[in-house]
Amino acid sequence: MNDLPNKARVVIIGGGVIGCSVAYHLAKLGWQDVVLLERKQLTSGTTWHAAGLIGQLRASSNMTKLARYSAELYHGLEGETGVSTGLRQCGSISVALTDERREELFRSAAMARAFGVPAEELTPAEVKQRYEHLNLDGVTGGIWLPTDGQADPANIALALAKGARQNGALIKERIKVTGMSKQGRRVTGVDWVSDDGEQQGHIEADMVVNCAGMWGREVGKMAGTNVPLHACEHFYIVTEAIPGLSQMPVLRVPDECAYYKEDAGKILLGAFEPNAKPWGMEGISERFEFDQLPEDFDHFEPILEAACERMPMLAEAGIHTFFNGPESFTPDDAYHLGQAPEMDNVWVAAGFNSIGIQSAGGAGMALAQWMDAGEKPFDLGDVDVSRMHPFQGNQHYLYERSKETLGLLYADHFPYRQKATARGVRRTPFHQQLLDQGAVMGETAGWERANWFADEGQKREYEYSWKRQNWFENSAAEHRAVRENVGMYDMSSFGKIRVEGPDAEPFLNYVCGANLSVPVGKIVYTQFLNAGGGIEADVTVTRLTETAYLVVTPSGTRLADQTWMMRNQGEFRVVLTDVTAGEGVLAVMGPRSRELLQKVSPNDFSNAVNPFGTAQEIELGMGLARVHRVTYVGELGWEIYVSSDMAGHVFETLSEAGQDMGLKLCGMHMMDSCRIEKGFRHFGHDITCEDHVIDAGLGFAVKTDKPDFIGRDAVLKRKETGPKTRMVQFKLTDPEPLLYHNEPLIRDGQIVGYISSGNYGHTLGAAIGMGYVPCEGESAADILGSTYEIDVMGTRVKAEASLKPMYDPKSERTKV
Template sequence: MKSIPKQAQVVIIGGGVIGCSVAYHLTKLGWTDVVLLERKELTCGTTWHAAGLVGQLRATKNMTKLAQYTSELYATLEDETGQATGFKQNGSISVAPDAGRFEELKRGASMAKCFGLEVEVISPREAREMYPLLNIDDLEGAVFLPKDGQTNPIDVTQALAKGAKMGGAKIFENVRVCGIETKSAGTSGARRVSGVEIEHTGGSETKIISAEIVVNCAGLWGHQVGKMAGVNVPLHAAEHFYIVTEDIGLPSNLPVLRDPSSWIYAKEDAGKMLVGCFEPKSKPRPLDSIPEDFSFGQFAEDWDHFEPAMLNAMHRIPKLEDAGIHTFFNGPESFTPDDRYILGEAPELSNFYVAAGLNSIGIQSAGGAGKVLSEWIVNGHPPLDLWDVDIRRFHSFQGNSQYLKERIEETLGLLYAMHWPFRQSETSRGVRKSVLHDRLEKAGACFGEMSGWERANWFAPEGKAARYEYSYARQNWFEASASEHRAAREKVALFDMSSFAKFMVQGRDAEKVLNRICANEVAVVPGKAVYTSWLNERGGIES
């Protein structure tokens, strides 16, 4: 058996798909002193039971670029490593049963074209030609992405692990991290990671591996590992459900089907059909309810919870009514407060990086996320704008277990909910309120959430409800907002700045320092305000 080294340049905690991807990509950048530690066996946490969907279109250009890279990587990984991945590109079809959803799909298709993705807006009849099992009686239209794919999660992770080992990385299973070592990073009180404390699973003797860099890829246990380091990693487990039918003779080239309005996705799986859901109200699962030795595990069946989604699936794919059920699966996935994963260097601890909270899109995200995080580690800064997923976007209150439990009830379902412009979260609200909150509310304020603050977004006229009516057309707040703009321009307006960050810069060199940090000239006469961006150490803008 390989002996565990006493020191390493990089220690990666977690042997799921993202941990193995980080190890693989670090070796591609020439870093070979890399150690990956897995508490049980590779993929045994949440990776092994993933549906294996590899979509490419995400909400922003950079997130789409990362998903595209993942697809390109999986297409070549078997040739590189000799390890089969099961990757194939049958495409995907997303269907819309109403005008609102079809509008969303068409907007997504337009964005996909701008990002260089192949995409087709198709009629219900064309959708059925591609997917003969489809009930199109109530469909408005559909979108087809021909390069979307699917893969075997265990196999693709093993391929990444093999590629990492071919590049010099060392992987150890049945080794549990039980502590994070830190040291002073200077006179300011800042701390730097210096290693990890480990024990063999089932053992009691611990040892220290010294490390320059530690990467938390612990998935379901990412929040717990973060706590060991004094780092806030706001993620929470939720139960995720799918069924696999008996063999019903499905062709191997059948596209993945998504019907987000029915909460469901379906994919061909060796002649069977896998049907999963992202229901509007999920079942959060506290970590302390998951056994310490959880490995390739699952939870009890809950047909009452899954039944509405299954009925939706049978409506969309009538063949399911006669199909036998081979497997009912219920297992954990980790979700974040805003449905975006967590990436980057922790603000609380230098050289401690995080890649976790993949929100059920870990397989399609792992390649790109592993690549950019590795470049971030090697170069000391992200290679592109990653603020969508940067760990620094979170606040300390978002690590609160009750906050996370309430929010995760909502966020799982948001993967397939309508993505309306200006949509506001409905759960875990009221965390921070201005001292003027009651008066703003009395004046008809409709509140949105920003960094936990209840912020007055607009004021409803007398007799109207202070409530968003979402639409892709002009929304109900437009005239109310216009009247506020006119008041600010032509009369007077009072702004509540409670939710905005404020910095006091004092001292002899305050102006000199600010002129270096700011993009605009701040050497102005007292009493004058300057609107400006703050720049990072490379002169760039990050948010």
């Protein structure tokens, strides 16, 4: 035990598959003094009892890239380390029992082709050909992924651990981390004790990585960081040997919450039931090691009953093992990866939501590269731990949400699907007033937001579908109100960060691509860029005073955007403050928005006094407000910022004044359909940290005549060479199909990319999509001279392409 060092470059906490992967990849990058500490034995938490399914298709391009990397890594590990990973590329079949699930599966098969993963749509008869033991009752179709497979989870982790040791990493079992020493925003070291309590010590550390799995939240607290996750019970059975059963593809029947894999002539049947059982509310026993949880046959029985109908041979086979083991789940079913926002040298890789084996190789590679280079190797927004907001570490919240998230793995992944549990945590000042007017709420980063408004007598809930959902016409009416008259919607959830201090102007000029040396009252649209010219944030910045600015961000990225500014603060004398909850915000948009404001305020809203891109303090009703003349819907309009205490009064004043004008309350679905018609980019979909600002068509927002700002050299270089890809707006020529995102984009008959975001353009009369088209060395005319199609559920639909917004290309409507 005394061979533990006093110092390390990095201490990795947790010896499951992800901890071993991080150690392996850091060591492969040449890092010295890599130390991994495991409280018991390697794999003894959840890795050892994982099912070991290796699926390669995930919900986004980069997540798929990581899953594919995992499979390739595991394939080569045996030759490198001599430890067999048991990887078998037996393929997988997913089966639909409804028309809606069939559309989901067929859309995912199209998406797979866009991501370079082989996939084939199957008829029920073709499903039977590939999986003879399946009862086809109710089967509507399926998909075949030939490169999927299965592997031995524990041996994968042990192979990674051996590979890490071969490259110099130190891995120590039966060493528990008991605490951490901290100085400011850095952990300076970890305290440890041996399993027998005989020895203890301290390791100074330059960095710490939390790979503690279902202990991740508690280890996060030691480090002063927020790692929201909760353990749930996860059930499977293994049958007795079935005579004549040979290697079969992995089978998923998500409509029955079940997956099947053949292993050594037996069938393993696992479940992701819709109402899960959270576990470990009183903490996890100190003695926990390769532990199983008590059987709960009553809970599992409905899954087994359906499975015996679906796979008749199960009814004849005896049950060899009934297994119940804990696994950790996060609030949004995506794992946590990256640099903890609260500390500058603490990293996280935890909360893998039952996909840890297929994710660990890629996640370990991505995190190691991020730690080594000091910046993300590619967009990891789906899993970046900075997406989690502080309240999401609340234990009661995690308990309630975890009941749902386990089952969501196999639930229908309908577009616009809303979480049902742990709701109502964050409410805007207008929450009840919107509900009283028929609002149907969605949730983003805990904020309850009106997504659409129900008509009198209409059911106030979503009826999900891959086709037009029950709110489609409601949102269309809201869309028309904003385009033709006047609409009002709640934007209070958008993040608001106050940047204040004597260096506020030079600091923002360094962090932002645009020029922030502007008069008080000026609003600037800009991006935070990284060194490569990629987009880290997409924001507006309003100069409030000589020494204070307001940065407005998407609600989900407020913490990440504030953290980016803080990490680039250097010697600038500024204070960054989250003031999101301090003000309510109502957007009043449409051709008659000026008329409405003039009815409730004595102030002047003319172009002469309040031109586009400026803010002013006003009287409104009997209160005070600040109006920002900007738009995300492409119409004349203002965002009205009002202190939370006066928000109710302002809402009532505007509503009453708008009654005889036909003022319509609108929701977030309307905002998205309007913005995509106008070609406005959606951060996280259309623009990310790996999308160059020039390629994204946002070069107009970058002012390279400033002497120094992050990303300046990369912008100048790309302006010289020209874009490598171009963001293009597409409109389907058929008004019926719908676009969401990730549909394959076909140029002159070849797949060249995918749709980054999609919605229906009610004014343009068809589905609209945004997507990047590779174009190195090509002119705009070359791009527009091609023919384009978009693959919607396996059908290629012709699309018109435009580099300018199809709606109001000269932005004349916003400036009238």
